[in-house]
Amino acid sequence: MRLLEAGVDDFRNLAATRLVFSPGVNVFLGANGQGKSNLLEALDYVSLGRSHRGARDDDLLRFGAAGARISLALEEDSGTRRAFTCALGRGGERRLQFDGVAIERRADLVGQVATVLFDPATVSLAADGPEPRRRFADQAISSLDRSYLEQLQAYHRALRQKGSLLRDLRRGGARAAAIAREELAAWNRELARHAAPLCAARAVWARRLEPLAAAAYAELDPASAPLLFRYRPRLVACRGDDGEKGDLAREILAEIDYIGEDEIRRGRPLAGPHLDDFELLLGGVSLRGFGSRGEMRSAALALKLAHGELIFQQRHVRPILFFDDVFSELDKGRARRLQERCAADHQLMIATARADDVAGWRPVGLRTWEISAGRVEAGEA
Numbered sequence: 001m002r003l004l005e006a007g008v009d010d011f012r013n014l015a016a017t018r019l020v021f022s023p024g025v026n027v028f029l030g031a032n033g034q035g036k037s038n039l040l041e042a043l044d045y046v047s048l049g050r051s052h053r054g055a056r057d058d059d060l061l062r063f064g065a066a067g068a069r070i071s072l073a074l075e076e077d078s079g080t081r082r083a084f085t086c087a088l089g090r091g092g093e094r095r096l097q098f099d100g101v102a103i104e105r106r107a108d109l110v111g112q113v114a115t116v117l118f119d120p121a122t123v124s125l126a127a128d129g130p131e132p133r134r135r136f137a138d139q140a141i142s143s144l145d146r147s148y149l150e151q152l153q154a155y156h157r158a159l160r161q162k163g164s165l166l167r168d169l170r171r172g173g174a175r176a177a178a179i180a181r182e183e184l185a186a187w188n189r190e191l192a193r194h195a196a197p198l199c200a201a202r203a204v205w206a207r208r209l210e211p212l213a214a215a216a217y218a219e220l221d222p223a224s225a226p227l228l229f230r231y232r233p234r235l236v237a238c239r240g241d242d243g244e245k246g247d248l249a250r251e252i253l254a255e256i257d258y259i260g261e262d263e264i265r266r267g268r269p270l271a272g273p274h275l276d277d278f279e280l281l282l283g284g285v286s287l288r289g290f291g292s293r294g295e296m297r298s299a300a301l302a303l304k305l306a307h308g309e310l311i312f313q314q315r316h317v318r319p320i321l322f323f324d325d326v327f328s329e330l331d332k333g334r335a336r337r338l339q340e341r342c343a344a345d346h347q348l349m350i351a352t353a354r355a356d357d358v359a360g361w362r363p364v365g366l367r368t369w370e371i372s373a374g375r376v377e378a379g380e381a
Contacts, residue, residue: 001114001317002347003043004081005073010065011088012038013374024365025343027358028351028376035374036351040117040322042070043349046084047115048139049096049106057088062374066090074113077317084113107153111143114319116308118301118326125303126287126296130277137278140307141205144314148201155194155273162187162269170267184260191272192253198273199238200248205310206231206278212306213299219341220298220334225283227299234275297329301338308346323350327357336361 008017013035028036037053041060044052051060061068070086087095096103103109124132142149165184210229217227233239237251256271263270280287280299287299308319321342327335327350335357342348343363352358368379 001077001320002075003072003320003349004075006043007069007071008039008042009069010062011042011060011068011070012062014038014042014062014376015374017376019369019376021347021349022365022367023347025348025363025367026350027366027368027379028349028371029355029368029379030351030353030371032353034371035376036353036371037119037324038374039371039376040324040349040351043072044115044117044322045070045086046072046074046109046113047117047143049086049103049109052117057092057094058090060088061090067093082113107146107149110149111146114143114311114315114317115322116304116311116319117322117324118304119322119324120326120329122300122304122326123293123297123329125300126280126291127293127300128288130275133278134274134276136303136307137202137205140209140310141201144205144311145201148198151194151197151201155191155198158187158190158194159269159272159274162191166263166269167267169264184264185257188253188256188260191269192249192256195235195238195252195273196249199233199235199252199276202233202273202276203231203238209303209306209310212309213302216305216309216341217298217302220302220337221295224295224298227287227302228279228281228284229303230279230281232277232279233273234271234277235273238273294331294334298334301326305341312345318346321346321348323348323352325352327352328354339363 002023003021005021006017006019008014010016017039028039030036041051041053050057067087067089069088070084072084074082074084076082083097083099085097096106096109098109098112125136138152142152162184165180165187169180169184206229213229214227217224235252235255237248237255259270282291282295282299285291287296291299308321311317311319327339330338339358339361350358369376370379
């Protein structure tokens with residue numbers, strides 16, 4: 001997958017911008033706050049139909065502008081041309097089109113364009129609590145399997161309903177009657193039905209990702225101990241054996257029903273995929289608990305690289321890689337190994353404030369731009 005051209009108008013601080021990209025390495029240089037990250041955010045909007053930084057669409061519009069627009073021309077590895085347009089207006093107005101067809105739901109855009117993004121927050125995959133790893137897993141699996149995304153959305157809808165009911169039951173209000181407990185049993189059945197395929201898919205994905213992440217980590221740090229990546233589900237029923245989905249759903253339901261009174265006392269759901277974790281181990285030791293900052297950063301990068309490789313294995317597409325101020329946080333050896341590894345197979349979009357991060361590197365087809373105050377100009381060849 002490659003980005004051929006892009007037009008970006010009034011997105012954050014970016015002036016009207018037209019770019020024609022190299023199929024290889026594209027480098028955007030500029031001081032902090034000039035618009036490098038904003039440009040990558042605009043280019044990657046196509047992957048999720050929203051900002052990967054979690055910003056509201058209203059916050060993506062340039063100050064004083066009535067709207068913003070992104071248009072992308074892409075080419076698949078097969079040579080097929082694709083087109084994406086996004087128009088954002090004040091008050092949350094959003095119009096998305098892919099190949100001229102209106103996208104009514106952002107979920108319909110997921111998986112259409114393969115991208116992998118690396119930024120300073122990537123280290124949270126190894127350094128922080130479970131939530132970043134769950135989010136990474138959910139986005140990664142959804143990009144490979146649309147049915148997973150549908151199950152995930154249904155699970156969270158049921159979870160919100162159950163959470164509201166548990167809070168009512170805890171307060172002991174009018175709904176704390178037998179009928180409310182019947183409702184709770186019904187939501188437990190709904191949760192179990194959707195939790196089973198989620199847990200099964202996460203277990204399979206983690207097993208497939210682990211050897212790829214271990215290989216990527218070994219390339220970044222050849223002298224290190226082996227990296228391990230393990231799925232740690234909260235539900236006992238989901239540990240050890242995927243099982244048949246129907247049987248697994250029944251086991252999950254029995255487990256949730258068993259803790260029902262405790263959930264009512266606490267007023268919140270206490271078990272399910274929304275509480276799962278994924279553990280990173282280096283030489284058999286928890287990376288989050290005992291790893292250095294450099295080791296955690298390399299492990300997080302390895303997970304993203306492994307995801308890109310898994311996309312290729314399953315979809316036969318090389319994703320576009322976005323690097324947003326990542327190399328300055330790595331020693332020169334790891335940075336150069338990462339650059340060379342990725343440039344061999346992928347189109348790269350690199351944003352950096354330091355020319356030293358890519359100094360002396362001359363990959364085939366290198367194209368550079370300089371960004372200042374939201375304006376993008378071609379750099380030296």
